[in-house]
Amino acid sequence: MKYAFADRVRYLQSSAVRDILKIVGQGNVISFAGGLPDDDLFPIEGLEDAFSRVFATGKKSLQYMETEGYRPLREVIIERMSKKGINKFTADDVLVTTGSQQAIDLFSRIMLSPGDVVLTEDPTYLAALQVFKSYEAQVVAVDSDADGMLPDDLEQKIKQYNPKCVYVVPTFSNPAGRVWSLERRKKLIELVHKYRVVVFEDDPYGELQFADNETYKPLSSLDDGTHVMYTSTFSKTAVPALRTGWIVGPYQIIRMMAQAKQANDLHSNSLSQQALYQLCTHYDLDAHIRHLIQVYKGRMEIMVKSIEQAELPNVHFVKPKGGMFLWVEVDEAINTTNLLNDAVSNGVAYVPGEPFFAGRPKQNTMRLNFTHATPDKIEQGMNLLVQVLSKEMEKRLVEIGK
Amino acid sequence: MKYAFADRVRYLQSSAVRDILKIVGQGNVISFAGGLPDDDLFPIEGLEDAFSRVFATGKKSLQYMETEGYRPLREVIIERMSKKGINKFTADDVLVTTGSQQAIDLFSRIMLSPGDVVLTEDPTYLAALQVFKSYEAQVVAVDSDADGMLPDDLEQKIKQYNPKCVYVVPTFSNPAGRVWSLERRKKLIELVHKYRVVVFEDDPYGELQFADNETYKPLSSLDDGTHVMYTSTFSKTAVPALRTGWIVGPYQIIRMMAQAKQANDLHSNSLSQQALYQLCTHYDLDAHIRHLIQVYKGRMEIMVKSIEQAELPNVHFVKPKGGMFLWVEVDEAINTTNLLNDAVSNGVAYVPGEPFFAGRPKQNTMRLNFTHATPDKIEQGMNLLVQVLSKEMEKRLVEIGK
Known part of the structure; x- marks a missing residue:
């Protein structure tokens, strides 16, 4: 039987890339594709005790x-948030969600009518783009550099599109690993106040900060409590299996999201919420996070060194200051989407950059995860990747007759 | 700041009834309002062992x-389903959801464009109505009697509205406690095949069956695997806190729902899914369910007896054959929504029937839950409720000058 789906499913189609990467999970391939933390580091004893x-x-x-x-978990979250300077809120202003993904989805559900505009960085978090599009919103990319969105372009696009929200991952962004400067953060807050636009600040990686002598203030901490929704998750700091995230922001929006959540799933797994409360109060989660940082930073260094030593021409990247991803731009002649099959056949996987772009995609980009594979595997995998890239460069050079 | 919400939030407003019932949770009121199982019966040792x-x-x-x-949990679910005669599917055709509520929501998300029609029983599950409306679908009630939808009216409305789906709770419905006859079930399947309409069968209560000498075949078991989506949950048989439900049906629809779920929350709590698998394979869940049935049946009998003994005029109900609810129709002069405040002040709560109606509401109806309160509390609460109803009857009689 042919089923008559809703119009909005046209934005939910599976992609060729996802199909290739599904195979990766089963095989012998070293994968830098996922966004997985390392299982070996999970605080299993702490959690078992918490349960x-x-x-x-x-x-x-x-x-x-x-x-x-x-x-009690919402109160713990408020306490942890206030240490990050987010201190305009109480436990009433927190909604616990099934991962921060659900926070993005519920916010979109109550905010976005078809045709509404969302401004984003470019590239930005793929699954957020999918959510916005699934509500038939229009996504418009704001020009950015390494410090964040360019204020002039942001202001011009706010005026031009009257957007419903500005979606940003200002600290260790996925996929680009970018950190916004304080100046740009302040400028964003100034502009959204001027034009009365809501900011959705997605911060799943903020706690995985490599340099301990720097401070990256959340946008929410620079706001007066009226214009910024802030979301994060326990998936990267504790474990993903509990699917527990949260969103904190103006009560009117939180309340409407809670009503949408009631329709969506009544509430998130409550046993896990209680266990996370126990974990936060009877286990040194911050010491655990410091350990994660140390390990992940080491792996990032290995990955970066592998690329640097390969001395491939026209390869660019910014060394990540935290998070889980290295974003690499290779020679313009290389299309990383087309190259993926080849890479996987040679034993290594990555995510092509293309689907992360809201505007015109740069097809010579890729996202590499450095948290899941062990140091050995990272070296091996990077060697394979460098070989694949070198071969492809040679092919391209032959093609253009040099 | 005034926030510009999406158009669809107009269907998400909180109701006066919900606000009254929120207070109930905090006070000294005996509540028949919720849809809660009894905590005292939760298999806590089995679950702790499973974790x-x-x-x-x-x-x-x-x-x-x-x-x-x-x-492995999906395989266990398939095995349990096949014992109910649902045997056209494999684990690939199962999607695990955050409660069956999420199954209703994801199905609606991929099926319902604004203006699409859903046919329902009347009254029907309140939170399903809210979901359909939140996707701006039009809900049309089909005339029903104690045996289910009336086939003539169903066929006429299918022809008239060309609906996207027929939503039914055929076994121990919420709120009416109704059980469809086999004949009506077969007729429904015949009609949806004739007109190519998808059925959404919501069966959270089917396992809580009081009469062990009767069989109520799920609609899905009467279908050839193409027209019925079947959803159920572990919330009523194991525990609600794990928020684990499932939906089984044609792969094309399951696959599209999985894509919507990816946007919604990536996946449901996976630790709990593994624990439920362990519970199903190392604990006698069926014996536990038999125990639940015995206890809940006893409580239902007490509730029914209280009403019968009160001999209030013009009170009608059908003795439930399973599930968690008794649906009561009182004298037409009584508006149960208006009476709720009074009842709560007198120490007893129920849910007024009004919001459960898709068509014209019967304002003299109420839903009473018999699974959460102890037998003592049921007797006390029913005495209070009978007093409130009697007084209201007297007032009404005085008003109309008799």
């Missing part, structure tokens, strides 16, 4: 819970 | 998982 503590509180811990989330 | 088993499998259990859900 035991929850079970010890009795059977009520297994009942339905309010949509907004477990209040 | 230990998962932790013992190692750190990989804490990693991200595929959107479709934990495959």
Whole structure:
């Protein structure tokens, strides 16, 4: 039978890239494609202890819970947020979500009518683009450099498009690993106040900061509590399996999102919320995060060194200051989407940069994850990748008759 | 700041009833309003053991998982489904969701464009109505009696509205506690095949069946695997806190729903999925369900007896054959929505029937939950409710001058 789907499913089609990468999971390929933390570093003892503590509180811990989330966890989140300078809010202004992905989705659901405009960086988080498009919003890319969106272009596009929101990943962005300068952050806040636009600040990686002598203030901490929705997650700092994220921001928006969440799934897994509360109060999560930083930073250095030593022509990247990704621009003659099949056959996988672009894609880009593979595998995988890239360069040079 | 929400939020407003019932949770009121199972019956030892088993499998259990859900759990679900006669599917045709609520939501998201029609029973599950409306679909009620939808009206409305789907809760419906006859089930399947309409069968309560000598075949078991999406949940048989439900049906639809789920929340809590797999394979869930049935049936009998003994004039109900709810129609002079405040002040709460209607509401109806309160509390609460109803009857009689 042919089923009559809704119009909006045209934005939900699976991609060729995703199909290739699905195969990677099963084979012998070294993958820099996913966005996975390293399982070996998961705080399993701490978590098992946390779950035991929850079970010890009795059977009520297994009942339905309010949509907004477990209040003691929301209070812990508020406490952790205030250490980052986000201090205009109470536990009432927090909604616990099934990963920060759901925060992006619920926000879009209550904010975006078909045709509404969202301004984004370029490139930006692929799955956010998919969400915005699935609500039939129009995504417009703002010109950016290494310090963030260019204020002139941002202002011009706000005036031109009257956007519903500006979506940004200002700290260790996915995929570009970019960190916005403080000046640009302040300028963004100034502009959205001037034109009354909501900012959606997506910060899943902010805690994975490599340099301990720098401070990257969240946009939310620079706002007066009216214009910025801030979302993050326990997936990168604790574990992904619990699918627990949160969003904090103006109560009117949080309240509407909670109503949308009620329709979406009533509430997120409440046993896990209670366990995360126990983990935050009986386990040194910050020490754990410091350990993660140390390990991930080491892996990033190995990855960067591999590329530098290869001395491939026209390769550009910015050394990440945190997060999980290295964004690489290769020679313009190379199309990384077309090259993926070849790379996978040679034992290494990456994500081509193309789908991360809201505007015109740069087809010579790729995103490499440095947190999941061990140092050995990173070296091996990078060697394979460099070989694939070198061969492709040679082919291209032959083609253009040099 | 005034925020510019999407058009669709007009369907997400909180109701006065919900606001009253929120207060109930905090006070000393005996509540028949919620749809909660009894915490005291939760299989906490079985679950704690199940989680230990998962932790013992190692750190990989804490990693991200595929959107479709934990495959061994999907296989267990298929096995349990086949015992109910649903045997046209494999684990590939199952999507694990955050409660069956998310199954309703994802299905609607991929199926319903604004203006599309959904046919429902009347009354029907309130939160499903909210989801359909939130996608700006038009809900049309089909005339029903105690045996299910009336085939003539169903056929006429299919022809008139060309609906995207027929949403039904054929076994122990929420709120009406109705069970469809086999004949009506077969007739529905015949009609949707004739007119090529998808059925969404919502069956959260089917396992809570009081009479062990009767069989209520799921609609999905009467279909050839092409026209029925079947959803259920572990919330009523195991525990709600894990928010784990599933949907099984034609692969094309499941696949599209999985893509929508990827945008919505990537995947549901995977630790809980693994724990439920362990629970299903190392704990006698069926014996546990038999125990639940015995307890809940006893409570239902007490509730029914309280009403019968009160001998209030013009009170009608059908004794539930399973599930969690008793649906009561009182004298037409009584508006249960208006009466709720009074009832709560007198120490007892229910849900007024009005919001459950897709068509013209019967304002003299109410839904009573019999699974959460203890037998003592049920008796006390029903006495209070009967007093409130009697007084209201007297007032009404005085008003109309008798």
